[in-house]
Amino acid sequence: MSALTTLADRMQPRRRTAKQPALLPLPRTIAKIAYMTLISAFLLAPIVVVLAASLTERAYLTFPPHGVSLKWYRDAFAQQDFVDSLKFSVWTAAVVATLAALIAYLLALALGSTSILGHRRALTRLVTWLRVGTLSARTIRLTAIMPMMLPVIVLAVALLQFFARIGIVSSPLSIIFGQLVMCLPFAVLMAEIGLGHVDPSTCLAAESLGASKLRVLRTIVVPASSSGLAVAWAFSFVVAFGDSTVALLLQGPGQITAPIDIFNVLYFNPFAPTVAAMAGLLAVITFACLTVGIAVLERGGRRA
Amino acid sequence: MRLHPVARIALGLPALAALAVLFVAPMVNILLQSLHVNTIAGTSSAWTVHNYSEGISGFYRSSMLRSIWISLVVTLIAILIGFPFAHTYAKAKGPGRFVLTLILFLPLLTTSIVTSYGWLIVLGRSGMVNTALQHIGIISKPINFLYSPLGDIIALEEWILPFAILPITGSLAGISPDIYKAAHSLGSGSIRTFLSMTVPLSRAGIIGGAVAAYALSMSSYTTPRLVSGGAVQVLPIAIYNQFVNVLNLPLGSALSILLLVVVLVPVALLGRRSMLAGRA
Numbered sequence: 022m023s024a025l026t027t028l029a030d031r032m033q034p035r036r037r038t039a040k041q042p043a044l045l046p047l048p049r050t051i052a053k054i055a056y057m058t059l060i061s062a063f064l065l066a067p068i069v070v071v072l073a074a075s076l077t078e079r080a081y082l083t084f085p086p087h088g089v090s091l092k093w094y095r096d097a098f099a100q101q102d103f104v105d106s107l108k109f110s111v112w113t114a115a116v117v118a119t120l121a122a123l124i125a126y127l128l129a130l131a132l133g134s135t136s137i138l139g140h141r142r143a144l145t146r147l148v149t150w151l152r153v154g155t156l157s158a159r160t161i162r163l164t165a166i167m168p169m170m171l172p173v174i175v176l177a178v179a180l181l182q183f184f185a186r187i188g189i190v191s192s193p194l195s196i197i198f199g200q201l202v203m204c205l206p207f208a209v210l211m212a213e214i215g216l217g218h219v220d221p222s223t224c225l226a227a228e229s230l231g232a233s234k235l236r237v238l239r240t241i242v243v244p245a246s247s248s249g250l251a252v253a254w255a256f257s258f259v260v261a262f263g264d265s266t267v268a269l270l271l272q273g274p275g276q277i278t279a280p281i282d283i284f285n286v287l288y289f290n291p292f293a294p295t296v297a298a299m300a301g302l303l304a305v306i307t308f309a310c311l312t313v314g315i316a317v318l319e320r321g322g323r324r325a
Numbered sequence: 326m327r328l329h330p331v332a333r334i335a336l337g338l339p340a341l342a343a344l345a346v347l348f349v350a351p352m353v354n355i356l357l358q359s360l361h362v363n364t365i366a367g368t369s370s371a372w373t374v375h376n377y378s379e380g381i382s383g384f385y386r387s388s389m390l391r392s393i394w395i396s397l398v399v400t401l402i403a404i405l406i407g408f409p410f411a412h413t414y415a416k417a418k419g420p421g422r423f424v425l426t427l428i429l430f431l432p433l434l435t436t437s438i439v440t441s442y443g444w445l446i447v448l449g450r451s452g453m454v455n456t457a458l459q460h461i462g463i464i465s466k467p468i469n470f471l472y473s474p475l476g477d478i479i480a481l482e483e484w485i486l487p488f489a490i491l492p493i494t495g496s497l498a499g500i501s502p503d504i505y506k507a508a509h510s511l512g513s514g515s516i517r518t519f520l521s522m523t524v525p526l527s528r529a530g531i532i533g534g535a536v537a538a539y540a541l542s543m544s545s546y547t548t549p550r551l552v553s554g555g556a557v558q559v560l561p562i563a564i565y566n567q568f569v570n571v572l573n574l575p576l577g578s579a580l581s582i583l584l585l586v587v588v589l590v591p592v593a594l595l596g597r598r599s600m601l602a603g604r605a
Contacts, residue, residue, distance in 0.1 A: 053413055056409055056410070056413075057410065057413055057425070060406060060410050060486075061425075061428045063482075063483060063486075064428055064429070064431070064432045064483055064486060064487070065428060065431065065432070066443065066447060066483070067432075067439070067440040067441070067442070067443020067444050067446075067447060067480075067483065068431060068432065068435055068439065068440060068443055069443075070443045070446050070447055070453065071439060071442060071443045071446065074446055082446060120343075123339070124339045124340045124343055125340065127336040127337065127339060127340065128336065128337050128339075128340035128341075130336050131332075131333040131334070131336035131337035132337070161337065161340075161341065164344055164348075164349075165340060165344060167348070168348055170537075170540050170588070170589065170592050171544075171585070171588075171589075172540070172543065172544025172561065172581075172584050172585060172588050173544055173545075173546070174544055174545075174546040174561040174564055174565065174581075174584070175355075175544065175564070175581040175582075175584055175585050176348075176351075177546075178355065178564060178565075178568045178577060178578075178581055179351035179352050179354065179355045179581065180347070180351050181568065182351065182354055182355055182358065182568075182574065182578070183350060183351035183354050183355075186354065198347050199347075201343060201347060202343070202344075202347045202348050205340065205343065205344070209340075234329075234332075256434075259434045260434065262436070263434050263435060263436035263437075264436070265436050265437055265438050265547040266546050266547060269546075269547065270565075270568070270569070280436040280438040280439070281438075283438050283439070283442070284438050284547070284551075287438070287442060287551065291442075291445060292446075296442070297442075297446075300438070300439040300442050300443075301439075303435070303436055303438075303439050304435050304439050307431065307434055307435045307436070308427075308431060308435075311427060311430050311431060311434060312427060315423065315426050315427060315430065316423070319422075319423060319426075
């Protein structure tokens with residue numbers, strides 16, 4: 022009993038200190054908001070500065086900008102090299118995103134089909150074979166996600182060497198294939214998130230009511246996970262569009278992406294407002310794709 | 326529903342084929358190439374580890390060590406300033422969460438050429454930071470951010486930070502709120518709860534974030550190239566030069582393999598469970 026009272030006595034002041042912060046929620050919240058704002062400002066600083074600087078009216082970069090005008094954007098669009106590179110970037114990134122999203126979605130479906138789509142009742146002959154199959158599923162997934170951890174510069178030089186050997190180095194295919202490897206890990210992760218929204222019990226119910234596998238896929242799995250497919254596409258597009266290392270090493274005549282065009286111009290004339298306008302345009306495109314992608318992802322998550 | 330094994334293989338086949346041709350084959354190719362040397366007559370056919378002994382000595386060793394210390398500094402800062410951010414982000418809901426997600430993903434996905442260019446404007450000798458500091462009177466001469474490791478660290482940090490924050494957020498969001506209630510009702514103060522509960526329980530995310538931050542800053546090429554203009558010789562710049570300017574392809578391949586080893590060993594030791602552990 023006495024032990025309990027001493028314990029209670031000892032707890033008393035402590036409990037008060039533990040409660041104290043609740044009396045001061047305001048300074049804490051303010052500190053939290055200040056911290057989040059500070060870090061967010063740091064994260065956004067270079068992008069905001071580029072955008073702001075590109076709006077200047079002067080013929081040289083100033084920050085804060087003098088006046089607001091879009092004339093450097095008009096100037097950027099008057100540069101044929103830049104327009105060509107932008108077109109090249111958009112169509113190659115769209116091809117890469119389409120390939121990556123489809124391939125990744127199919128892979129995620131194959132890897133996840135046992136866990137998502139539930140129980141197994143394999144033919145005895147196939148049981149051992151299947152177990153090997155599930156074991157290697159982890160390895161396959163790891164290989165698909167590996168390129169994300171792999172130094173991009175190493176991937177780029179390896180692809181440069183390999184494409185030179187098989188003779189596709191001076192074709193847009195080299196950039197498309199190179200960026201495809203870069204995007205696959207992201208696409209696989211996004212497709213898996215999408216497939217996570219599929220409810221296994223709905224699939225089970227449909228099957229027990231006699232629906233064929235193809236029908237379950239078509240009417241339940243694909244519609245429920247389509248947000249994942251869309252997000253996989255959007256992220257792959259943004260990753261391919263934003264890639265600089267692979268595109269730098271695999272660039273060639275007629276196969277220069279927009280970032281590389283800026284990189285090349287930067288070398289000669291870094292502080293021309295036109296360069297800021299080109300860079301600002303890329304940031305705006307990235308921002309637009311990202312907003313749509315995240316909105317779709319959040320909505321898909323809420324619906325599930 | 327269980328898919329037929331043949332159907333599973335068929336679904337996975339495009340990805341496997343793409344990975345085999347576009348990932349495994351090129352990597353094996355440079356691995357083999359790194360084991361030969363360049364002679365006047367071209368690449369010799371004899372097998373040798375000469376490129377590796379050159380790669381771990383002298384100039385290339387100092388590039389490697391410079392890459393490692395810069396990456397470690399970037400990683401440490403990313404974890405320290407990323408953790409409080411992740412702590413708030415994990416609890417955010419609604420529009421606040423949406424905005425924070427956008428703020429995290431924008432620097433991560435915007436091409437590093439654009440963000441590095443932004444840092445050139447911010448950190449240049451007559452850039453924003455120097456002008457502001459001189460105006461206030463803190464410094465009399467501009468600080469050389471660019472063409473020094475300091476600029477590299479700042480610019481890399483901005484790109485890397487989200488990669489550290491996201492895994493930490495994931496593991497913090499997984500901690501049950503009941504644990505905090507239990508700690509509180511047992512009289513644990515907020516600092517003690519933080520040190521004895523929050524940090525250990527989010528260890529997987531911290532390790533995952535640190536591994537990702539380290540791996541990405543080790544391998545970044547365009548950011549150091551633009552921000553320090555090649556004045557800070559990190560390993561990726563040395564590799565690029567071997568392939569594009571010096572054209573010693575076997576040595577470049579060996580340096581690539583060395584970079585790969587230095588990046589992937591910590592990933593394999595620490596990050597495998599936390600980063601790559603899947604839901605599938």
